[in-house]
Amino acid sequence: MIDPAWEGKVQFYELVFGTWLTDTFLVLMWERALKAKKAEWIYALITFLGASFFWINHYFQHAPFYGGLLNGYTLVFFTTYYAICVHAEGRSVVWKIAAILFENIARYFVDGRGVNEFWFMLIAYFGFIWLIIWRGKTHSLPRE
Secondary structure, three states, X not given: OXXXXXXXXXXXXXXXXXXXXXXXXXXXXXXXXOOOOOOHHHHHHHHHHHHOHHXXXXXXXXXXXXXXXXXXXXXXXXXXXXXXXXXXXXXXOHHHOOOOOOHHHHHHHHHHHOOOHHXXXXXXXXXXXXXXXXXXXXXXXXXX
């Protein structure tokens, strides 16, 4: 069992709110801004790996080995991101730099401004519905 004393402050609403925004941002960044469309599974993989930080930040934030665990996971994330998204593009270094921290939007408003986390869960719920409809229309299977 995980030691409850290791648990951090990261909450589920931050993860849910940040995930749909991150996926949307990835698609818009790669397809519109960078003109380099990716396979849909790549967007899902990168979003999943980014969202997996939740486990580390929620369950192990106060563990004695947190720094090593977080640094190791960050290395895995950036190596995977670079290998499947950036490396093959052959673009300049400036083109290759990006930072995705959407979970901090929710944290800022809940902790810093006193907005109830319910509103971020509600926004995320409708955000996911929109994301599913948007990407479903874009990549629907042909009808027979």
